[in-house]
Amino acid sequence: MKTEVIVQLTETFEGHAQRTETGVDYWLARDIQHLLGYAEWRNFLNVLSKAKVASEVAGHAVDHHFVDVNKMVELGSGSRREIDDVMLTRFACYLVAQNGDPSKPEIAFAQSYFAIQTRRAELIEQRMLEVERLQARRKLTATEKELSGLIYEQTGGNQDFALIRSKGDQALFGRSTQAMKERWDVPEGRPLADFAPTIILKAKDFATEITIFNARAHAMKTERAISAEHVTNNQAVRDTLLSRGIQPESLPASEDIRKVERRVASEERKALGKPERLDGDM
Template identity: 60%
Template structure:
């Protein structure tokens, strides 16, 4: 997500934050707009899912989702009372978790409400970490899909591994998968992708997607032909990166994706304990 998008979303969410007795909260109808939901009935379904998640986590729903009423302006300059819900940070986090992650605002909200500080630079760092994990998950899916397509064309597991390694050699300037693992000090038992930076993970995923499409469109058969296609696609992706002064094999190793995932999940699990309850003063 671009920095300017994060900046604008951060401002939007900050502008809607409220406080009562030292406890910060957001109103559901304002959060609905922030998260890009046009109709309340659709957003209300997301809130219901969030309440179920809250209960399953052993938290009291009424501590985090508090029914309130507020007056809204009508077109005739009159006012009408509507039902709303005051939401703690934890409630907002659960709503974001159950929202549509394809929406930029929802993806941002998952991070914004997961961290205890609202400083933009720390949220940007956390967003980058989540983006890397999502990219890693997508690479796993594209690799699995490619494996299935190749299996239908007579490529067994060893053959699939050889094709991937040849693709890596094309992407990393001649360095095979094993060569890159040695270069980045990746343990033999771990996948190389778990230690690659986001840009390289996305590059591998993009090459997989192209190969997958080309194998289907051209009905490629057998290891030699499919291998040539995958090498070409990785070489083309490498060319695109190097033209922008990004040399994949020269990028430093990133934090172990499994370790990063555990850390982020651990922080999220602490959120309900660290979030003050609505209607109770913070001690």
């Protein structure tokens, strides 16, 4: 297929994309029908049926990707009538193309187009999740630094910070920091939080923020008082997680945050046209 034809088809498919209020891209089946070279709706319905079966077999809820709708169309006489249509997600369009007539050049193009676009969407989603985890880790670092400073201000020293944080971990996980490091296979000398999933990073940060607030509000002057406050807050967060079916100590470790940070930074350099750095420094 010639480059100019590919460019034209790409622009055509992208031009028919619409977006829901929640930001999900979709195509209408009757538009896709013509874009894929099907003249008759009844013939295209057979392709849609096969695509729905494929979605179900792949473990994806059909009604999440194929949504029946009605729309009004203009007739030659100037009157209007309601016809059936289907809203298709990007993934649904991919399945439709996969189940279409392979002899049609439009189908061959659509198979590649939607496969690439679907994969691109998956990569974007993964990138967003990684950035969210990085932000959560940085936020926890800043909050714990603030707690350390508060302990110094109100008790006259911050040597108790590690002990207070450890007691918080015990309350949150129901086991010691060292036990969780062994469970998550954390390398010697690395913080437990560097391998914690995003939800745990946010849970620890929330509990620490409450500790800071109450320690200031009640002018706590001893390690004992701040520790008790921190334990109470982490226990409360743990209870909330458990009530929602989330057991902190049973969650699997996440990828080393340093690797995630290097990968995200590398992708940013590529996007900006900057050369890779072999030493991996940030």
